[in-house]
Amino acid sequence: MKSRNLFIALVMATLAVACNQKPAEQLICGSLKEADFKATIAGKETGLYELKNGELTMAVTNYGGRIVSLLVPGKNGEMADVVLGFPSIDAYLNAKEVFHGALIGRVGNRIAKGKFSLNDVEYTLPINNDPNHLHGGPEGFHNVVWDVKAVNDTSIVLSYLSKDGEMGYPGNLNAEVTYTLTPQNEVKMAYKATTDKSTPVNLTNHAFFNLKGEANGTINDHLLTINADNFTAVDSTLIPFGENVPVEGTPFDFREAKAIGADLALQSENEQLQNGLGYDHNFALNKTVDGEMSWAATVVEPASGRKMEIFTKEPGIQFYGGNFMDGADTGKYGKTFDFRESFALETQHFPDSPNQPAFPSIILNPGETYSTASIYRFSVADTQ
Numbered sequence: 323m324k325s326r327n328l329f330i331a332l333v334m335a336t337l338a339v340a341c342n343q344k345p346a347e348q349l350i351c352g353s354l355k356e357a358d359f360k361a362t363i364a365g366k367e368t369g370l371y372e373l374k375n376g377e378l379t380m381a382v383t384n385y386g387g388r389i390v391s392l393l394v395p396g397k398n399g400e401m402a403d404v405v406l407g408f409p410s411i412d413a414y415l416n417a418k419e420v421f422h423g424a425l426i427g428r429v430g431n432r433i434a435k436g437k438f439s440l441n442d443v444e445y446t447l448p449i450n451n452d453p454n455h456l457h458g459g460p461e462g463f464h465n466v467v468w469d470v471k472a473v474n475d476t477s478i479v480l481s482y483l484s485k486d487g488e489m490g491y492p493g494n495l496n497a498e499v500t501y502t503l504t505p506q507n508e509v510k511m512a513y514k515a516t517t518d519k520s521t522p523v524n525l526t527n528h529a530f531f532n533l534k535g536e537a538n539g540t541i542n543d544h545l546l547t548i549n550a551d552n553f554t555a556v557d558s559t560l561i562p563f564g565e566n567v568p569v570e571g572t573p574f575d576f577r578e579a580k581a582i583g584a585d586l587a588l589q590s591e592n593e594q595l596q597n598g599l600g601y602d603h604n605f606a607l608n609k610t611v612d613g614e615m616s617w618a619a620t621v622v623e624p625a626s627g628r629k630m631e632i633f634t635k636e637p638g639i640q641f642y643g644g645n646f647m648d649g650a651d652t653g654k655y656g657k658t659f660d661f662r663e664s665f666a667l668e669t670q671h672f673p674d675s676p677n678q679p680a681f682p683s684i685i686l687n688p689g690e691t692y693s694t695a696s697i698y699r700f701s702v703a704d705t706q
Contacts, residue, residue, distance in 0.1 A: 353403075353654060354391060358410035359383050366467035368411055375476050375503035378700065385411055386464040387425030387480050387499055389529050391654065392509065397627030397702045402535035404628065406664050409654040418650040419659070421528040424464035425499055426457045428484060428491050429684065430526040431604070431640060431673040434561045438676035440492065440520055440685065447490040454559055457528070459489035463497070464528070477502040486519065493519030495686075508699040515692035523686045524671045525694070526636075530644070530664040533623035533630060537657030541644060541665045542583025545622040548576040548641065550605035554672055558597050564678050566606040574603065579622065582643060582665065600662070601643040604672050609637060612682075615695065619667055622703045629703040634669035634696040637682050642666040669696040 359370035368385040381391040390407040407423055408414050414422070436447040436455035447455040457464065468480035477500060484495040495517045502510040513525045532541055552566035553574045569575040573585035573592055582601070589595040594603065607618050618639050619632045632639065643665050649658040672681040686692045 354381055354409060358412075359385070359390075361385070361411040363411075363467050366469075368467055369470070371470070371473055371478050373476055373478060373501065373503050375505060375507065377507050378503050378509070380501070380503060380509065381407075382478055382501060383411070383414075384468045384470050384480055385414060386423075386466065387468045387482075387527075388414070388423035388464075389501070389509075389527065390423060392529075394533075394628055394700045395702070400626070402533070402538070402626065402628070403655070404531050404533050404535060404630075406530040406532065406536050406659055407654050408651075413654075419647070421457060421464050422651075423529045424527070425468070425480070425525065426528050426668070427463035427497060427523065427525045428458050428489070428495060429455075429522050429524045429676075430457055430528075430668060430670050431524065432456050432560055434559075434674050434677050436490075438522065440522070440676065443492075445490055445492060454561060461489055463525075468499075471498070476504075491521050493517040493521040493688075495521060495523065497525065499525070504697075506699060507701060508697045510695065510697050512695040513692065515686060516690070517686050518688055520685055520687045522676045522684045523692050524675065524684045525692075526640075526668045526670045527696075528666060528668060530659075530666050531621070531630065532664045533621060533628040534626060536653050536655055537659060537663060540583070540663055542581060542586065542662055543624065544582050544665070545579045545624065546576050546582050546641075546665075547579045547620045548605050548639065549608050549617055549619065550639075551577070551608055552606040554604040554606060554638070555594055556597055556603065556673070560597065560602060561674050562604070562672065562678060562681075564680055569605075574601075574605075576605075576619075576641075579620070583662070586643075598645065600645040601641050602645060604638045604640050604670070606638055606672070607634070607636070612637065613694075615697070618669065618696075621665070621667070627702040627704075629701045631699040631701070632667055632669065632696065633699065635694045636669040636671060636696065638670050638672050640666065640668040640670055640673075642668070 373380045379393040392405040433455040448459045471479040497515045500512040644662045675684045
């Protein structure tokens with residue numbers, strides 16, 4: 323009996339060491355394997371990289387600059403992976419929803435009918451969200467392999483040269499994005515870009531979140547606050563009318579925390595909710611100083627207490643409530659991604675900015691440096 327107990331103890335110790343040391347083929351214990359992210363796409367190699375700061379663990383692939391996984395503690399210390407993702411490059415390549423966790427560019431959000439004029443030249447972009455151009459087009463930044471310039475325990479620097487004419491955009495654009503896990507349990511995303519020809523630029527990240535954990539049920543009970551007195555009204559194709567309208571007295575008033583699903587029953591009588599099939603709208607953030615980092619939004623999941631605060635230099639944030647998820651995709655834990663079981667909060671300039679003179683400009687000119695940053699801070703809320 324004593325020898326049997328010794329044997330069991332040795333086995334358990336071996337498993338513990340294996341989990342903590344993480345063999346080369348396995349990145350996050352019991353979940354992601356590095357080998358499943360090794361591929362060659364358009365002649366460039368893909369890989370998987372782990373960042374840790376003591377409490378948070380994040381996995382990133384340079385295919386699309388995607389956040390694949392983000393482990394965050396809850397009120398009792400239990401960990402949950404709060405970002406939706408897939409277990410391999412092949413799974414990303416075959417997913418119905420193509421933007422999971424990805425870097426978005428050259429221009430995030432929609433451009434009406436895939437056309438804009440700049441310096442008396444009309445440019446035509448591919449239509450991938452009929453009748454509009456969305457998130458840089460079908461071969462946008464989400465669908466390319468980024469170069470890994472530097473990586474350490476807490477940060478990774480990715481770069482990409484988008485050549486003149488790529489997806490119809492003018493100019494050779496050198497883009498660089500740095501993901502950092504800070505000591506304050508933040509995911510910081512810093513963006514830089516330069517160009518040799520005037521071009522629109524609006525970079526963001528398209529992580530889908532569920533603070534209960536990936537595919538662990540509805541997000542409609544998450545409590546959301548957005549620091550915005552106005553939102554951007556859109557037509558039935560989600561192109562702005564050209565002005566921001568007050569949230570007061572509408573389902574878009576998140577100035578005080580409320581459940582995401584609190585007003586969704588009003589969809590049948592609210593044209594804007596009908597146009598987005600729920601929430602899929604830009605909010606014009608209350609900014610004291612344009613271009614400075616400020617608080618944008620907070621989300622709290624009441625049961626676990628997980629809290630995510632968003633700060634950004636950007637003037638807007640797109641809130642999307644998972645309205646188009648239909649169970650067609652299966653994530654890294656073998657569960658389907660279902661209707662309104664995830665949300666996105668994408669920091670950004672406003673949709674269709676190149677065609678909307680009243681909106682803040684997104685034109686980057688030669689000699690200028692595009693520079694912006696956003697922070698997603700995680701903590702545990704007092705839910706008593």
